[in-house]
Amino acid sequence: MLKVLRLFLTVALLVTVTGCGDQRILERLGFIQTTSYDLAPRKENESEQKLMISVTIPRPDSGSGSGSGSGSGSGTGGVNREFLTAISSTSKESRIILSRQTELQLVSGQLRNTLFGLSLAKQGIWKHIDTLVRDPSISPRVKITVVNGNAHDLLTKNYPFHPRTGQYIDRMLEKESLSQIVPKTSLYQFTKDYFDDGIDPIAPIIKEVGDSVKIDGIALFRKDRYIMRIDPKQSIIFALMRADITQGEISVDLSGENRNNEHVTLSSLVSHRSVKVTPRKGNFHVDINIKVSGSVLEYIGVLDLEKNKDRSTIEKLVSQYIRTDAEQLIANMQQNRIDSLGLGKNIRSTLSYAKWHKMNWPDTYRNIDVQCHVKVQIKDYGMFTK
C-alpha cells in the first residue's frame, strides 16, 4: 500500500513539477559575452553620475542560409553579434533596461570579460565587481580589463578582421596571459587581491588602434581605484618581479648600458623570482631575486655569441638593463603608494599579527628599501653560427 502510494506520489509530482519558470533553454537565451562599464556623459541638471553599460551577445548567423541550410554553420558570413546599451544608475538596473531591447532572455552565465572605461576605473570599480561576484551564475573566471579610453566605443566598433569584438578581445587576452606577461585578472584574482591587505590588484589595459585592439600595458590599482599604467614595454619587467614566468620574450636595447646600436632579443624566457625580507629598525629591506633563462634568437652588435666571455657580457648587460628598469618601476610604485607586487604579503609573513597591524602598511611601503638582483642566463643561441 505504501509502495503504491509512493509510486503515485512520485509520478504525480514529476508530472506537475517542472522547473518551468527556471528553464534556460539554450536558443532562447542571449548570452552576454562581454560587458563594458563607462561613466555616462553627464547631462545638465542631473546630480547623479550615471553609468553607461553595454553588452555584446554573440549570435549564430541566421541570415545566410534560408530554412534549408544544413546545420554545418560554416557560412561565409561568420557570426553576428547583438550589441545593447543602456544608461542607468546601477548595473543590475541596466540589465532590466537592456532586456527590454531584445527578444532573448539575457543571462550572464557565459560572461567572459568585463571592460571598464578609464574614467570609471579612476573612480573605483569595486561596487560593480561586487554585483558580479554576488551573482551565482557568473563565473569567477570572468576577466577584468581596463580600457584606455571609452570602453563602450571600443566594444561597439566592428573590427574588419575580427568578426566578434567581444570574443576577439577575450581570446587576445587569453593568449597573452599564457606567458603571464599580461596578468590574468579574473574576478577571483581581483577580489582576492582587493581584500588582501598585502597586495593591490592589477588588470590589463587595452586600447583601440584603428582596425584592431592592442594591449596597452598593465593597470595598477590602489584598492579598487586605477592609479597608474605600466607601459607595454615594461610589462615584462613588471611580470618578472611579480611572478614566475613560464614563457616570454624580452627585447633589450643596450644603448642604455652605454653600448650603442646593440640589440638583444631573448625568447623562451623562464624565470623564477624569490623575495627575501630583512627587517631593519622600523624599516624593511627587501631583496627580489630574479633568475631568468632564455635563448638568444637575435643579437645585433659587436660581440660574438660563440665566445663564452662575450655571452656572459651579454648576460650581464641584460641583467643590468632589467635591474635598472625594475628598480625604477618600484620607485614609481612606491611613490604612488601601490603595492602591486605584493611585497606586503612577504613582509607580513615575517611579522607577528600585532606588529603588522600596528604598522600602517601603505605608509611604510613608501619607505621600504627594495633591491633587485637579476641573473640572466643564456641557454642557447640558435642553430646557426656566423
Added chain:
Amino acid sequence: MKWSRGTYNPPGTDNKQEDNKQTDDANVPASLQHTLDNFKDCTDLIHHTFPEINVNLVYFGHLVGSDELFRDVITPLTNVRENEVQALLTRNQYKLTPDSKSLIKGILNGQAAIFHNDKAYLIDIYKPGSRSIEQSETETVITGPHDSFIETATANLSLIRRRVKSSHLKVIKLEVGEVSKSTVYLLYIDGIANMEYVRELTDRINLIEVDAVYDGNMLIQYIDDSPNSVFPLFSTTERVDTAVSKLVAGRIVGILDGSPSVFAAPSSFFEFMASPDDYYQRWSTGTAIRVLRFIALIITLTFTALYVSVTTYHYEMIPEALLLTITESRSKVPFPPIYEALLMEITIELLREAGARLPTKIGQTIGIVGGIVIGQAAVQAGFTSNILIIAVASSAIASFVIPSYVMSASIRLIRFGLIIMAGILGDLGIALGIAYLVVHLSGLTSLNSSYLTPVSPNNFNDWRDVFIRAPFWALTRRPTQSRSPNAVRNRMRK
C-alpha cells in the same frame, strides 16, 4: 540432509494438482493399454509389436536415435526367442518400471518402453534432433573459444563436462513446468560452491508453478529475488567458457533443456560488465577494455540526460568554443530539448527493435534508412540538433558495449527515466534519479547475497577482477559473493 547426485524432491513442494495425478498414476501399474490410452491421439507415437516373442515396443520416433534403436532394441529383440526375452531384459540398460507415471515420463523423455508379460521396461535411446554447435550470435568474442550452448541440455552438459574433467562437478536434475516438464540441470563444483546456495536454488526451482518455461532468461525471472526489478538478478550466457568460469568461481550454473541460455547464480551487477575477452587478452588490455565499459555505462546512462539538462537549465556549463555551435544547431529546433531528446531516443530504439526482428539482410537496410536518411533528414529539416544526434548515437553505441544484452536493455530503459528527470529538474534531477537507482540497487539481492558486491559490501580484493582485470597471478581468490568454502583459487580441498 544428504546431498548427492540425482533428483532432489523436498516434501510438499509439488502443488496439489500434481500430487493427485501422481498418486493416480503411481498407483496404476504400468501396462501397455494404459500407456496407449494415455497417448491417445498422439499420432507421432510409434508402437511396434513383436508378436512372436510377445513384446511391444513404444517410443517417439523423433526423440530416439535410429542407430541406438536398432543396436539396443530392435536387433537384440529380433535375435532372441521368446524364452530368452526375460533374460535379455534383465541387462542393466533395460530398467524395469513398475508404475505408469514414470513409464510415460520416460517415453516423453526419449526412452523406449518395452512391454513383456505385464512388465514394462525402459531403455534410454534419447537422441533428439538438434542443431550443431555454433558460434554464439549474441555474445561474440574475438579471441577465445567459439562454441556455444545449443538447445539440447545433454549436449550442453557434455560441453561443460568436456571442460571440467572432475568428479567434483555435480549435476542436479530438476523438472520445471506443469505442462512442458522441462528438465533443468543445476551444476556446481563440490567443494567450491556454497551448498546453501545450491539448496536455495533447488528449492526455488521446485517451487515454480508455471505451465511451461521456454528459455533460461525466462526461468530466472521465476526464481530471482525481486521479479519487479528492472535488472536481471542472475546472469545468463550462451558461452561455454563463461559458464565454466562461473562454475569455477563457485557459482551455480543452471541449464534449461530447450534453451541455449544458461544461467549462473548468484550474480552481481558488476558481473554483467565482464566479457570473456577480458581474460584472453593481456591484462593491461583487458583492464583498459573493462574501464572503457564502465565509462560506456556512465555515457549510456547520463549522456543524453546531460544534454537535456545542460540545454534546458545549465547553459553556463558549455565551454565557449562549443556554445555557438550548440546554440546554432538548437536554434532551428521547434521543441524543447526534452521532447527532442525523447523523440530521437525513441527513434533509435525503434531502429534497434526493427533491426533485431528482421532478418540480417533486411536489417542492414534498416541501418541505412535509419542512420542516414532519418539522421540526416531530421537535422536538415530542423527537427533535431546535430549535437543531439551525436549524444543519442554515442549513448546508443555505448549501451551496446555492455556485454550482457539483458543488462544493456535494462540500462537503456533506465536512461529514459534519467532523461525525463533531467528535463524536469536538470542536474538535480539526474542526481535524484541516480540516487533512486542506487537506493533500488542496494535493496536488491541475488540468491540472498548483495547485488552490489563487491562495492557494497565492500571488498577491495574483489575489485581486482571487477573494475580492472588484474594479472592472473593477482587473482588468487574466488569472488566473495560465491561464499566459497574454498576461497583460494587453484587449491581444492580433498
Added chain:
Amino acid sequence: MKEKLHPFHISVLVFMIQAGVVVFFLPRMLAQYMGYNGWVAIPLFSVVATFNIFLISIVYRLGDGRSIFQIMEQSLSKLIVYPVYTYLIVVWTLLGCIAAKQYIILFQVFVFPTTPIMYIKLLVDIIAFSLIIKGIYNISKAATVFFWMVIWTILMLTFFIKGFEWVNLTPFFFKESTNVVVGSISIFSSFLGYELVLLLFPYVDSKKGFMKAVYFGNFLTTIVYLSISFVCFGFYSFKQLTKMKFPLVDLLAYIRLPFVERVENIFLALYLVTSLMSITMYIWAATETAKSLIPRANKRWITAILVCCAFVVSWIPNMLSEVELWLKYLGYMALGIAFGLPLMLIAILVIHNGGKKIA
C-alpha cells in the same frame, strides 16, 4: 536482521552522516569564527569528536553490545525513559528534515530560484523514505555506493595546486576571530552524526573493529574537511574568505575542463547524496527510537509518519537564514545528545553493574 555491518561500512556510514551541506561553507565559518588560519582548528574539533566517540565506546564495552534502549529500559522507569525517547525522536527527525531543506535552499541559490522548494524536498524525502524502510543493512550498502560517488571529488582539489599560495596562509593564527564560543559550536556541529552509532550496537559484526571503524570514519571526515579548508585558505585571501557565502561552490566554479565548465553545477547536484544520507540516518534513528517507544507499531508506518512530520515541519522555515537559525539550535540539542546520552548510559551501566556486584 541476518546481515551484519562490516567495519568499513560503519566508517563510510559515519562519514556520510557527518559530511553534508556544511562542507560548502565550512571554510567561511572557520575564517569568520576562528580567524586567520582557521583551518588549524579542525584537528582540534576532531579531537573533541574523538573523545566523544571514546565515551560511546565505553558504553559499548560496558553494555556488552546491547542496544541502548535495552540498557535504558532495564534500569530506568518508563516515566523517565519515555520523555528521553520523545526528545530523541523530535530532535533527530527535525535535524533530518532541516538538513535536507538547507541543501535544497542552497541549491536554489544557484539553480531553480523560482521552483517551489517543497516539491523538490518531497522528491528527496520520498527517496529517503524508500531507503529507510529497507533497513540499516541496505542503508549502509547505499551509503557505500554514495561514498564512492562523492569521495573522488576530493581529487578535484589537485586542480588548485597551481593557484595555491603559501603566503595567503599568513603566519597569524586565530587572529581576528569573532564569537569563538558560538562559532565553535556551529563548526563542531558539522562533525556531529557519529552519535548515531549508539543505535548501531545490535547491528554490528565484529566487536573490535566496530569502534575503530567509527574512529576511522571521523578521521576521514577530518581529512576531507581539513583538505577543503586548507585549500580554501591558501587559494583565497583571508578577508575574501570571510565574505564568501559558499567558498567551496566558488572553488568548484573556478575549475574549467576542456569539455565542460562550471562543474559546480554537477557537484552541487552530486552532493545531494551526502545530504540524503544525513536525512536517512537521522530519520532512521528516530524510527528506531520510536520503535522502542511503541514496540507494537509497524516500522514502515512509523517511518512514513515521521517522514511526513518532518516534511510538514520543514514548511515552516523558508529562508536560508531561518534554516540556519533552526539548525543552530538543533545543533545545540544534537550536541547535548552526543555528549549527554553516552554519559547517561555510562552512569546507568556503572550503577547497574555496581549494584550487581554488591548484590
